[in-house]
Amino acid sequence: MRIDLGEVENAVSSLGHKAVVLFPAEGLSAGNITAVVAFGRPDGTGNLEILPEPEPDSAVVTQLLALRRHISYLIPPYMHPTVWVPTDSLPMLASAKVSRLAVKNFVTRELQEDWLNSWRRMLNTIDLENHIIQPEEAMAIELADIVDKLIGTGDGHRRPEGGKPYHDIILSRAGIDSIKTIQLMRLLSERYNITPTVGKILGSEMSIRDLARYVETLQSHPDGREHVTTQAIDxxxxxxxxxxxxxxxxxxxxxxxxxxxxxxxxxxxxxxxxxxxxxxxxxxxxxxxxxxxxxxxxxxxxxxxxxxxxxxxxxxxxxxxxxxxxxxxxxxxxxxxxxxxxxxxxxxxxxxxxxxxxxxxxxxxxxxxxxxxxxxxxxxxxxxxxxxxxxxxxxxxxxxxxxxxxxxxxxxxxxxxxxxxxxxxxxxxxxxxxxxxxxxxxxxxxxxxxxxxxxxxxxxxxxxxxxxxxxxxPGFIVGGGPNAVANMDDVLWRLVSTNVGLGMYSSEVNNKWVYLASSAVVARKVLHCIFSAPSSACHSTVDERETMAIPVSDGLSETAFWSLISRSGYPLTGTPHDTWLAAVEAAVEAKGVKHPLYPVLHFVKRGVGLGGDLPAGDGDGCEDEEMKAEVERDVVANLAYMRRMGFLPAVATP
Ligand SMILES: NC(=O)c1ccc[n+]([C@@H]2O[C@H](COP(=O)([O-])OP(=O)(O)OC[C@H]3O[C@@H](n4cnc5c(N)ncnc54)[C@H](OP(=O)(O)O)[C@@H]3O)[C@@H](O)[C@H]2O)c1
CATH class of the missing domain: 3.40.50.720 (NAD(P)-binding Rossmann-like Domain)
Structure with a gap:
């Protein structure tokens, strides 16, 4: 993983402490992301002569633990400092900036091994103690129990009556993948009458305790939904x-x-x-x-x-x-x-x-x-x-x-x-x-x-x-030619399979365009960009000399797309969106993880990836009958492939 030390330093300084983050090549912390942070004097300025001793309940320890917790919301774990050097103050230059050279010299040459080790030992002990969920943390224990059942045991994360306490594990690292996240969301909704946001858990570093705080926050909202703005990427x-x-x-x-x-x-x-x-x-x-x-x-x-x-x-x-x-x-x-x-x-x-x-x-x-x-x-x-x-x-x-x-x-x-x-x-x-x-x-x-x-x-x-x-x-990329191989993981085909099963599609699709091209068409476009002379016109109606982005606008109107699926042996009826969505949810509920839409249902509900959600095409290529005919042939060939693979049911007259 690439580590941007500037980004780490910004995070470490974000609570207002003066700090320098280094990756020393020599010295006691060589090869470790090392954070030197001033916790003593309010303005942080001074020198490196006063170094706090590691005393468990001291103000420095409290501040250091708060800082470590805080950065866990800002940067991913692989960017967290592995060596912490708490100081009273940091040496400054006449320009009122921290003297990085003095800090670097201190870290590489003057750090005392005994002092650093005693800090390490104390932080490790605190981490170990903090990691165990205490009996009085009722919500966290309940959730640990739910998570435990979901992932099964076997990683040391066992029921208390089994002899071992629960640990404050990070969900994503303990086997809560996208499918289990959806299961967890459902369990939480049913049990606590809340509506958790999937993105809060998926792809995050949320731990059991974080989840407990999250559930309690949602419970405190009248409708059980999230209203706080989540940390955004700028x-x-x-x-x-x-x-x-x-x-x-x-x-x-x-x-x-x-x-x-x-x-x-x-x-x-x-x-x-x-x-x-x-x-x-x-x-x-x-x-x-x-x-x-x-x-x-x-x-x-x-x-x-x-x-x-x-x-x-x-x-x-x-x-x-x-x-x-x-x-x-x-x-x-x-x-x-x-x-x-x-x-x-x-x-x-x-x-x-x-x-x-x-x-x-x-x-x-x-x-x-x-x-x-x-x-x-x-x-x-x-x-x-x-x-x-x-x-x-x-x-x-x-x-x-x-x-x-x-x-x-x-x-x-x-x-x-x-x-x-x-x-x-x-x-x-x-x-x-x-x-x-x-x-x-x-x-x-x-x-x-x-x-x-x-x-x-x-x-x-x-x-x-x-x-x-x-x-x-490109938009959706599908297989091309008579022997097309469909990418059945694609949300497009997951939706097709769902609609085929239901015999309906959401009719809120009238003016939408499904951007859809075979990998062969996309590859041709790419090679055209590489091999054509700079001045030659692009194959599309967009003049590529004028724009940096070359869209692959091939596709079909969404109405035409569903009509093609209907004509290919899977009759579908246009249905009001709410009715369609309710039917989809019921189908997913009934089949659970085996349903093709299961892992992406929450995105579909938000409109992401749903054909009907795509804005209208800009007109490029709409009149191109040759392109449409090629897209239609490719869609039909992909359907045939998915039939052969058992992803779609057989039809009497394909
Ligand atoms: N599929 C679509 O409908 C679609 C639509 C629009 C745009 N795109 C774009 O088209 C491109 C190709 O998509 P795709 O559908 O062909 O995806 P894909 O089948 O998942 O292929 C992605 C490729 O990237 C490689 N890759 C991923 N992480 C890597 C790493 N750390 N080091 C080296 N190689 C790595 C994968 O190698 P491994 O074999 O090692 O995993 C794989 O060969 C992507 O840039 C995607 O954003 C796709």
Whole structure:
């Protein structure tokens, strides 16, 4: 995981204590996130001569424990300091800033082992004692009991009469996954007559005690619902911080004219073993001009990485074998520093290689596609990996004078021809404000921020018009061609299966557009962006010279979509939304976890991902009969696949 020490320091200072956060390479706390915090003098200024002794009930300990608790709401656990150095005050410079150098010298050279160890021991003891839920914590005990039944025993978290006390476990780490979260929500609603918010539990670091406080808060509201604003992510702040890092990688040399490579012979892709990535890889492999396709794969060994690609291709009905000479696998992990690459690969990514090895284009497909995870859980893979690839491209440009093309696959929001080259940042910041609202999916937030960074990078590299950095925005991605393979995890097909079972669909869909294209169509669009000359017109009606984001607007009106499903052997009746939703809820209730909509029902109820919730199409492609015919053929082929897999019932006349 990538750790931003500035972010940690902001969190540690957020209660007003002067603090410095370091990651020392030497000294007693080497290799640990170390927080030096002044708890003594109100203004925090002074020197490091007075160090408090660890006395359990002292004011310093109380403040330190409060601070640790507070930051757990602000930053994810992997960013929490593991060494705490409480002090009375911190040394200051004449500029009234903390002298970081003096603090660093103190931490690396002057910290006394005995003193630090006694603080560690005392904090560990307090943690252990605090971890046990006490008998007087009635609500927490009740909830621990519920959670215990839900996850089963076996991890030391046992009923009190079994001899062991309950611990204040973190739900997500104790096996409460998305399905169990929904079960837990239902149990809580029934037992306490409250309406908990799923996002509060899913993708969070909520513990049993936190849950008890949450339930008690909801009980105190007349309608049992949440009215407090949850901690929101400020996407504007996030963007400003990350775009500064992009900018920092530029140097005055950057101003020299750069050019796009004449030929695209070496392409780096991420996410190639995924549903879309494997199709992009297939189309790349078939192109004569690309002689080398580097693909970053997350796997423990080269053999396993190759197997991953081979079986992904086989699943889609083609063989990798004829193309093996063109493929170069790089083992890596998008969530790790330097993308988990070897030094040699990292250097090559930065253009530190011979001219024939320079990477001409990057197609960034890899991402965690998960609606249930929070912004922080997705940030490393969905945002920071983009930043890292863009920075590497900047370095490559500085070394070679060649500007790699960069195509990013967007997601999580309606495709739109957004980010006009003249006003992308204003538009982007407006959207950032809207998407910062609590309740917005972390997936949507991270993918959006990543897109905005690509726009920033393009604008830094001589403007958005010719930089050939583009964000391709697909809607739903389905299987393509007569042998289409449907992604049955997709909410689209979960809804189709639900509606087929009910024989109805929500008729509040009249002017909606279902953005839907096969992976083959999306891949074609991506490759078009990579290989077309900068001035040539895009295949869509949107002029890609004018906008940074290229929407894949293919699809059908939602009415046409459900009518097609009806004509394919699954007769459906348009039904008022409330009646339809009640029927859906009853069906999910009856089948429980086995129902395809079970894990996403709460999103569907909120309108997320429901076809009817998608805003009307912007008209692009609506008149394109050829496109519609292709979409219809693909939908029918996906239905056939799902029938073969038993996901949909057989029909008499398909
Ligand atoms: N599916 C859709 O309907 C849809 C719609 C719009 C946009 N998109 C976008 O299209 C892209 C591809 O989506 P998809 O449906 O093809 O998703 P997918 O099948 O889940 O593929 C995601 C890929 O990203 C890789 N990945 C995830 N975490 C990684 C990590 N830490 N290190 C290295 N690789 C990692 C995965 O590798 P592993 O095999 O190692 O997990 C996988 O190959 C995503 O950017 C998504 O946001 C998808």
């Amino acid at each position: 996407l504007i702040e996030e963007y400003r911080g990350l775009s500064t890092i992009l900018q920092d990688h530029f140097t005055p040399k950057e101003c020299r004219p750069s050019k796009l490579p004449d030929a695209i012979s070496t392409v780096l892709t991420t996410g190639s073993a995924g549903y879309l990535g494997i199709e992009i890889l297939h189309q790349l492999l078939k192109r004569k001009e690309t002689s080398n396709i580097i693909t970053l794969i997350r796997a423990p060994s080269m053999d396993k990485a190759l197997n991953k690609l081979v079986s992904a291709a086989e699943c889609m009905g083609w063989s990798l074998t004829p193309y093996l000479s063109k493929i170069e696998i790089w083992l890596g992990d998008l969530s790790e520093p330097n993308l988990g690459l070897s030094t040699a690969h990292w250097e090559r990514l930065h253009g530190n290689c011979s001219s024939h090895e320079v990477i001409d284009a990057i197609i960034h497909v890899g991402a965690i596609v998960d609606w249930t995870k929070s912004y922080h859980q997705l940030k490393a893979v969905n945002v920071i990996s983009t930043l890292t690839l863009l920075n590497a491209s900047t370095h490559s440009l500085l070394r070679t004078g060649l500007r790699p093309r960069f195509i990013q696959i967007s997601g999580g929001r309606k495709p739109a021809s957004s980010f006009a080259s003249s006003s992308w940042e204003t538009e982007g910041l407006q959207l950032a404000r809207a998407l910062s609202a609590p309740g917005t999916l972390g997936y949507t937030q991270t993918k959006f921020l990543s897109d905005l960074l690509v726009c920033k990078w393009a604008s830094l590299h001589g403007g958005t018009q010719d930089a050939r950095a583009r964000v391709v925005m």
